Amino acid sequence: MAEAVLRVFRGDSENGETKDYKVPVEEGMVVLDALLYIQANYDGDLAVRWNCKAAKCGSCSTEINGIPKLSCKTRMDSLPRDEPITVYPIKAFPVIKDLVTDVKWNYQKQKEIPPFTPPEDEEMIMYQDDVERSQEFRKCIECFLCQNVCHILRDNNAKESFFGPRYLIKIAELDMHPLDTVDRSELLRNEAGVGFCNITKCCTEVCPENIRITDNAIIPLKERVVDKYFDPINWILSKLKED
Amino acid sequence: MDKYETHEHDVIVIGAGGAGLRAAIEASAQGATVGLVCKSLLGKAHTVMAEGGIAAAMANVAPEDNWETHFKDTMYGGKMLNNWRMAEIHAKESPDRIRELERWGALFDRTKEGKINQRAFGGHTWKRLCHVGDRTGLELIRTLQDKGIHSGIDVYMECIITDLLKDGDKVVGAFGYWRDTGKFVLFKAKAIILATGGIGKIYQVTSNSWEYTGDGHALAYRAGAELIDMEFIQFHPTGMVWPPSVIGILVTEAVRGEGGILTNSKGERFMEKYDPERMELSTRDVVSRAIYTEVKEGRGTPHGGAYLDISHIGAEYIMKKLPSMYHQFMEFADIDITKGPMEVGPTTHYVMGGVRVNAETGESTVGGLFAAGEVSGGMHGANRLGGNSLSDLLVFGRRAGLGAAEYANQIDSNTLNINNQQIAEHEKEMLAPFSNSNGKNPYTVHQKLQVIMQNYFGVFRIEDKLKQGLKELEALINDSKVLSIEGSRIFNPGWNLSIDLNSLFIVSEAAARCALQREESRGAHSRVDYPESDNKKWNTVNSVISQDGDSMKLVFSPLPEMPDELKSLFSEDQ
Numbered sequence: 001m002a003e004a005v006l007r008v009f010r011g012d013s014e015n016g017e018t019k020d021y022k023v024p025v026e027e028g029m030v031v032l033d034a035l036l037y038i039q040a041n042y043d044g045d046l047a048v049r050w051n052c053k054a055a056k057c058g059s060c061s062t063e064i065n066g067i068p069k070l071s072c073k074t075r076m077d078s079l080p081r082d083e084p085i086t087v088y089p090i091k092a093f094p095v096i097k098d099l100v101t102d103v104k105w106n107y108q109k110q111k112e113i114p115p116f117t118p119p120e121d122e123e124m125i126m127y128q129d130d131v132e133r134s135q136e137f138r139k140c141i142e143c144f145l146c147q148n149v150c151h152i153l154r155d156n157n158a159k160e161s162f163f164g165p166r167y168l169i170k171i172a173e174l175d176m177h178p179l180d181t182v183d184r185s186e187l188l189r190n191e192a193g194v195g196f197c198n199i200t201k202c203c204t205e206v207c208p209e210n211i212r213i214t215d216n217a218i219i220p221l222k223e224r225v226v227d228k229y230f231d232p233i234n235w236i237l238s239k240l241k242e243d
Numbered sequence: 244m245d246k247y248e249t250h251e252h253d254v255i256v257i258g259a260g261g262a263g264l265r266a267a268i269e270a271s272a273q274g275a276t277v278g279l280v281c282k283s284l285l286g287k288a289h290t291v292m293a294e295g296g297i298a299a300a301m302a303n304v305a306p307e308d309n310w311e312t313h314f315k316d317t318m319y320g321g322k323m324l325n326n327w328r329m330a331e332i333h334a335k336e337s338p339d340r341i342r343e344l345e346r347w348g349a350l351f352d353r354t355k356e357g358k359i360n361q362r363a364f365g366g367h368t369w370k371r372l373c374h375v376g377d378r379t380g381l382e383l384i385r386t387l388q389d390k391g392i393h394s395g396i397d398v399y400m401e402c403i404i405t406d407l408l409k410d411g412d413k414v415v416g417a418f419g420y421w422r423d424t425g426k427f428v429l430f431k432a433k434a435i436i437l438a439t440g441g442i443g444k445i446y447q448v449t450s451n452s453w454e455y456t457g458d459g460h461a462l463a464y465r466a467g468a469e470l471i472d473m474e475f476i477q478f479h480p481t482g483m484v485w486p487p488s489v490i491g492i493l494v495t496e497a498v499r500g501e502g503g504i505l506t507n508s509k510g511e512r513f514m515e516k517y518d519p520e521r522m523e524l525s526t527r528d529v530v531s532r533a534i535y536t537e538v539k540e541g542r543g544t545p546h547g548g549a550y551l552d553i554s555h556i557g558a559e560y561i562m563k564k565l566p567s568m569y570h571q572f573m574e575f576a577d578i579d580i581t582k583g584p585m586e587v588g589p590t591t592h593y594v595m596g597g598v599r600v601n602a603e604t605g606e607s608t609v610g611g612l613f614a615a616g617e618v619s620g621g622m623h624g625a626n627r628l629g630g631n632s633l634s635d636l637l638v639f640g641r642r643a644g645l646g647a648a649e650y651a652n653q654i655d656s657n658t659l660n661i662n663n664q665q666i667a668e669h670e671k672e673m674l675a676p677f678s679n680s681n682g683k684n685p686y687t688v689h690q691k692l693q694v695i696m697q698n699y700f701g702v703f704r705i706e707d708k709l710k711q712g713l714k715e716l717e718a719l720i721n722d723s724k725v726l727s728i729e730g731s732r733i734f735n736p737g738w739n740l741s742i743d744l745n746s747l748f749i750v751s752e753a754a755a756r757c758a759l760q761r762e763e764s765r766g767a768h769s770r771v772d773y774p775e776s777d778n779k780k781w782n783t784v785n786s787v788i789s790q791d792g793d794s795m796k797l798v799f800s801p802l803p804e805m806p807d808e809l810k811s812l813f814s815e816d817q
Binding site for chain 2: 012027028033039040041043044045046049050052053055056058073075096100103104118124127131134135138140141
C-alpha cells in the first residue's frame with residue numbers, strides 16, 4: 001500500500017515542534033483520516049478537533065502544506081507525496097494543544113450582534129427570491145477559516161477593532177433578511193469595523209461553502225455605511241431630521 | 244482528591260444539539276438560571292448533519308394534511324410500538340415549533356405563495372418536510388444557537404459530563420471535565436436535562452460523529468433510570484459505500500424525496516418487490532432491508548451497495564435542492580450526481596430506544612432527571628420516519644425545558660447535598676488509565692467493539708449470532724477493565740475515549756440483550772429466525788433495561804393504552 005509522511009505540529013502556545021508520521025494511504029483518503037490513524041496507532045494523545053467528517057460542521061480547520069483547509073475535505077491524493085505533508089493549527093488563534101486552537105473569541109463577537117427581530121404579529125410571508133441572499137450566508141459552517149486568513153486578524157491581530165468576515169456575513173445575513181427590523185449600521189461602522197476590510201478576498205478564497213463573502217456581503221455593507229454616514233445629501237438630511 | 248471548580252444553576256442541560264438548545268431556551272424563558280454543557284464547540288452537534296427536513300403538518304403544499312394524518316403515519320412507521328401520547332403531542336405541536344423557529348430567524352425554502360415549502364419523504368402521506376435545500380439541520384441549529392446566546396444561558400463548551408450525582412432519589416449535580424485543561428468540574432443543579440443524542444459510534448459503519456457514544460443513555464442508566472426499546476436501531480438505507488474513507492456518510496433521504504430511483508446491478512428497480520406502493524419512499528427499515536438483500540443475493544454494485552440516481556431531474560434543480568449532496572459526491576468520490584448514479588448502502592443512523600420519559604414533561608423515572616431528543620425513548624417506536632427527528636427535538640426539547648424549570652422551582656437549593664465520596668471514587672476511576680501499566684489501548688478496544696456490533700447486531704439478526712455476539716461483547720468488556728493511555732490531561736482524545744468506553748459498553752450491552760430477547764421482526768429489528776411481527780405477544784410490550792446491582796436487568800412492560808378517540812383514527816383505515 002502507498003504511504004505518506006505527515007509532518008504534524010505537536011505542542012502548545014509556548015513550545016512546540018513537528019513530528020513525522022508514516023501513514024498508509026487508501027483510495028479517497030482525507031487528511032483527517034491520516035490524523036485519526038496517527039491517534040489510533042502512534043500517539044493516542046494527538047489533539048485534533050473534529051466532528052462530522054463530512055464537511056458539514058466546520059470543526060477540523062487546519063493549515064495543510066501552508067494552506068488553511070478543512071482536514072476532512074482535503075484528499076490525500078490532492079497533495080504532492082514527494083515531501084512530507086505539513087499539518088499545523090490555524091494561525092490566527094492561540095494554540096491549546098497540537099492542532100486545536102482557542103476560538104472562543106468568535107463566539108463573543110456573535111453575542112455582540114443584535115439578533116433577528118421581526119415585526120410584531122406579522123405573518124411570515126417571504127418569497128424565495130428575497131430569502132436567497134440571506135440563505136447564501138446561512139450556509140456558513142463556522143469553520144473560521146475566513147477569520148484565520150483575514151490579514152487584519154491574522155497578521156495584525158486587530159481583534160479589538162474588527163469582527164472578521166464571519167461576523168460581517170452574519171450582519172449582512174440579518175440586514176438582508178426580508179423581515180428584520182433592526183438597524184445595525186452603528187455596530188457595523190464602529191465595533192465591527194467594516195472599514196478595515198480592504199477587499200483582498202482572501203476570505204472568499206478559503207470558504208469551504210463557496211460563499212461569496214466579499215462581493216455579496218462585505219462590499220454591500222461598506223456601501224451601506226458610506227451611503228449613511230458619508231453621502232453629503234444623506235448627511236444634510238439626517239442633520240435636518242435631528243433638529 | 245483532585246480539586247474541582249463548581250458552577251450552580253437551576254437547570255443544567257447536557258448536550259447542545261437541537262433538543263438541548265431548545266430545552267435551554269425554554270427553561271431560561273421560564274425564569275430558571277440555565278447552564279448548557281456541550282462536548283464540542285457550540286453549533287457543531289450532530290443536528291448539523293440532518294439534511295432532508297423537518298416534518299410538520301403545516302398543510303402549505305398539501306392542504307389535506309393535518310395532525311391526525313401525521314400522528315397515524317408516525318404510529319404506522321413505528322409499527323405501533325410508539326408511546327401514543329408522545330406521537331400525538333409531536334404531531335399537534337410541531338407546526339407551532341416551526342413557526343416559532345421562523346420568528347427566531349430561520350429561513351426555510353418558500354412556496355410560490357411565500358409560505359414554507361414542504362417536500363415528500365418516506366412514510367409521510369403528504370408533502371410534509373419543511374426544508375432548506377439539503378442543509379435543514381444546520382439551519383435549525385444556527386437559529387437555536389443565535390436565540391440561545393441571546394437568552395442569558397451560560398454555555399460551557401468542550402466539557403464532558405461523566406457522572407450524575409444524586410441525593411436520595413433525586414439528581415443534584417453533574418460531574419465532568421474540561422477537554423482543554425483536563426480539569427474536573429461540578430455543576431450543581433436542581434434539575435438536569437439529558438440531550439446527548441445517540442449511540443451510533445458502537446458500530447463501524449455509521450453516519451454519526453465521534454460524540455455519539457451514548458453518554459446520556461449511560462448516565463441515566465447509572466443514575467437508576469430506565470431505558471426502553473434499545474433493540475431498535477435505525478440503519479439508514481442510504482449511506483455512502485465508497486471510497487473507504489467516507490463509508491457510512493449520510494446521503495439524504497431528500498434524494499428519494501425529490502424523485503431519486505434505486506436500482507440494482509441488473510438495472511432492476513428492486514423496490515417494486517419490497518414495497519410496490521410506496522417504492523423508494525417506503526420507510527427506512529424496509530428500504531434498508533431491500534438494499535441489504537439485493538447485495539447479499541449478488542445484485543449489488545461494485546462496492547456493495549445499490550445505485551441511487553437523481554440525474555434525470557436536471558442539474559439546475561439538483562444544485563438548488565441538493566447542493567451539499569452534489570459537493571459531497573464530487574469532492575469525496577469523484578462522482579457527478581447530475582450526470583450519473585451514486586452507490587449507497589445501509590449505515591447506522593439513529594437509536595429509537597432511550598430513556599423512558601413522561602410524555603408531557605420529559606421527566607425520567609429518576610427525580611429531577613429529564614431527557615429529550617434522541618436520548619429519550621418512546622416517540623418513534625420500532626422505526627423513526629425521516630423528518631420526525633428534527634421536529635421531535637423542538638417539541639420535546641421545549642417540553643423538557645418547561646418540565647425541568649417547573650420542577651426546579653419547587654426545589655430548595657439548600658437541599659442539594661453533594662456526595663464528595665462518590666466524586667473522589669469517580670475521579671480515581673477516570674484517572675486510572677494514566678497510571679496503569681500494560682493496560683489495553685482504548686482505540687483498539689473501541690475498534691473491537693465496533694466489529695462485534697457490526698457483525699452480530701446489524702440489519703438482520705439471528706439467535707445464534709446474537710448469542711455469540713453477546714458472549715464476545717461480555718468478554719471484551721471484561722478484558723478492558725484496565726486501560727492505558729499516554730500524555731497529559733490537556734486535550735487528550737485517548738483519555739476522552741477511555742472514559743467514553745464506559746458509555747459505549749453500557750449501550751452496546753443494552754442493545755444486544757434486547758435484540759436477543761425480542762423474538763419477532765418489527766420495524767428496524769429484523770430477526771431472520773422470526774421474520775414476522777408477532778402481534779399477539781410483542782406488539783404490546785416495551786423492553787425495559789435497568790441497573791440491578793452490578794448487572795443489567797431486562798424486563799418487559801405493557802405499552803400505555805391508547806384512548807378510544809385515537810384508536811378510532813386507525814379503524815377508519817380498515
